[in-house]
Amino acid sequence: MKAKEGVVDLLNTALTIELTAINQYFLAAKQCESWGFAGLHAHFRRLSMEEMKDTEHLVEHILYLDGLPNLQRLNTLTVGQTVPELLQAGLDLELGAVEHLRSGIEHCARVGDYTTRAKFEEMIQDEETHVDWFETQLDTIRLVGLDHYLSQHITVD
Amino acid sequence: MYVCICLAITEAQVKDVGRTGTVAPSALIDVLGLKDRNCCGRCARQVDRFVTLAWEGAGEAEVRPIGTARLQTQTSFA
Numbered sequence: 001m002k003a004k005e006g007v008v009d010l011l012n013t014a015l016t017i018e019l020t021a022i023n024q025y026f027l028a029a030k031q032c033e034s035w036g037f038a039g040l041h042a043h044f045r046r047l048s049m050e051e052m053k054d055t056e057h058l059v060e061h062i063l064y065l066d067g068l069p070n071l072q073r074l075n076t077l078t079v080g081q082t083v084p085e086l087l088q089a090g091l092d093l094e095l096g097a098v099e100h101l102r103s104g105i106e107h108c109a110r111v112g113d114y115t116t117r118a119k120f121e122e123m124i125q126d127e128e129t130h131v132d133w134f135e136t137q138l139d140t141i142r143l144v145g146l147d148h149y150l151s152q153h154i155t156v157d
Numbered sequence: 158m159y160v161c162i163c164l165a166i167t168e169a170q171v172k173d174v175g176r177t178g179t180v181a182p183s184a185l186i187d188v189l190g191l192k193d194r195n196c197c198g199r200c201a202r203q204v205d206r207f208v209t210l211a212w213e214g215a216g217e218a219e220v221r222p223i224g225t226a227r228l229q230t231q232t233s234f235a
Contacts, residue, residue, distance in 0.1 A: 080158055085158050
């Protein structure tokens with residue numbers, strides 16, 4: 001099926017963001033594990049896997065629209081040296097993803113591609129839950145202090 | 158925060174380089190090795206980020222009194 005104007009580009013930009021997220025979160029997971037925070041390792045690892053599923057859906061949909069999925073391009077990874085930096089980096093990435101999906105939804109509505117718009121709307125719901133998780137972690141750190149927060153994540157729930 | 162992943166360069170290290178007075182893009186690329194063969198080349202393309210950090214470091218240069226006469230800015234050498 002031939003895509004409407006600009007839709008495949010938007011899907012590929014979303015794909016670039018997802019691929020970046022996979023790598024950034026996987027590294028964050030392993031950094032947390034290496035620092036002794038098994039709980040955070042588990043959560044970041046799960047985030048990375050979720051982004052892999054999103055990647056699969058995007059690749060499928062781009063091929064469905066007779067486009068070429070771009071799995072070669074990556075955005076710059078934001079790699080922290082401390083847990084708060086990892087969390088802030090994740091939050092920034094998710095906010096960027098939400099912003100891109102929002103403009104994608106508007107564009108798809110304008111050109112009349114309601115199927116792709118529906119896919120973006122599904123994705124934006126997931127990304128917003130990620131935004132919420134990162135915001136909650138950073139708020140909790142502010143409330144209870146970093147030491148108390150980290151001690152809660154030394155073991156897996 | 159890491160600013161270059163291929164070479165594992167941190168913000169703190171770039172600020173240190175800036176503190177020694179190195180803030181020009183070409184000088185930063187040279188000193189930090191941002192065009193090394195093993196690099197992905199991204200940082201040399203985004204050198205503005207490094208310039209900003211180097212200037213932040215330069216702004217933190219020590220100010221030490223020389224004798225009793227007047228203050229003189231002096232940067233430390235790593």
